[in-house]
Amino acid sequence: SKIISTMMAAGLPIEECVATIAGALPICSVRGVAYSTFTIIHILNNEVAEIIQYDNPHVIVIRNYEQYDYPKTEINIGGKKIYTSTIKLQEDDVFIAMSDGCPHAGLGGKYNFGWKREEIADYMQVLVAGGYTAKNLSTMLVDECDSLYGHKPGDDTTACVVKIRKREPMNILFGPPSNRDDANRMxxxxxxxxxxxxxxxxxxxxxAAKYLGKPVVASLSFERSDVPPIAHIEGVDLVTEGVITMNKVIQYAKDYLGDNELYEDWNFKKDGASLISRLLFEESTDINFYVGRAVNPAHQNPDLPINFNIKMNLVEELSECLRKMGKRIKVSYF
Incomplete structure (x- = not known):
């Protein structure tokens, strides 16, 4: 994958990339299968997907929440059968690529003949309708395979999901301005x-409530003990507590970038941190932070320099996590 990714990033023709890799892959003399296989999903100008597949289960495409049977062309490169496809993209298309460890899951256990590709497609079709991110869809697929293996996988199990979507802006207001006179401008x-x-x-x-001329209505629902309850202001999509809630969001963001083990914690709950996480990780693509520089004495650590502000660090840390997720971030300070 590193070789072919490097070649494609250098702008080499896809045929040359595939020929180089296909010619370098040995075949097992006993089982007659490739030691190494590949699936390439190449997105061109956000308009077209080129799919090149060699000896992996064919990519599953979900379009309009239904399985889409896309055309495939068989070509022979270096004696190896390569399948190529060109698909014009539509919004909400989902591409699911996997290694053969996925259909081998449950082999000889829950399923006599493994978890067939068609069954995986049915399973993923239901999940796609749930509106999950590409990252969470791939996590759910691999987790289900792990479960079918009895948490003792007998084969490499890899999944990659690509979801086509339009850009969605999101705006976060965090902290009052250092100069009270800037409040209305902010x-x-x-x-x-x-x-x-x-x-x-x-x-x-x-x-914000004063600016809008609306009251702040506190929620009486305590979803969890470690995250303060949310509130409501007419005209605002979500109102939460500040530092404690944001710390929890950062914890979820770091996990999301790693093993994504906590996705069930924030994907289904209604506390402030979970709601922010869903909006930032799943819905948004372009995030604008409006950060006030006013210092809250309760957040200052006497062991640190007087100008240290936890709030600034939280915003920087969260922004960095979101950038790693592929989000566009803009931070404005007041």
């Missing part, structure tokens, strides 16, 4: 932006 900029609006912090939500 609010005007924040609420003028397209997309959903999230407000974090008690003082910040009070300023």
């Amino acid at each position: 609010m005007a900029l924040f609420f003028s932006k397209e997309g959903k609006h999230i407000i974090c912090g008690g003082t910040t939500s009070s300023i």
Whole structure:
């Protein structure tokens, strides 16, 4: 994968890349299968997907929440059968690539003949309808394979999911401005932006409520003990507490970038951190932070320099995580 990715990134023709890899892959003399296989999903100008497949289960495509039987052309390169496809992209298309460890899951156990590709396609079709991110869809597929293997996988099990979607802006207001006279300007900029609006912090939500002329209505529902309850302001999509909630979101973000073991914690719960995580990780593509520089004395550590501000660090840390997820981030300070 590293070789072919490097070649494609260098702009070499796809045929040359495939020929180089196909010619270098040995065949097992006993089993008659390739020691190494590959699946390439090459997105061109956000308009077309080129799929090149060699000896892996064929890519599953879900279109309009139904399985899509896309055309395949068989070519022979170096004595190896390569399948190529060109698909014009549509919004919400989902491409699911996998190694043969996925259909081998459950072999001789739950399923006599393994978990067939058609059965995997049925399983993924249901999950796609749930609106999950590509990352969570791949996690759920691999987790199900792990379960079918009895948590003792007998083969390499790899899955990759690509989801085609339009850009979605998201706006987060976190903390009051250092100069009170800037409050109205900060609010005007924040609420003028397209997309959903999230407000974090008690003082910040009070300023926003005053600007909108609407009350802050506290939620009486305590979803979990380690995350403060949310509130409601008419005209705002989500209102949460500040530092504690944001710390939890960062914990989820770091896990999401790694093994994604905590996705069930935030994917289905309704506490502030879970709701923010779903909006940032799953819905948004372009995130605008509006961060006030006012210092809350309760958040200052006496062992650290007086100008240290936890809030700034939280925003920087979360922004970095979101960039690694492929989000476009803009941070404005007030």
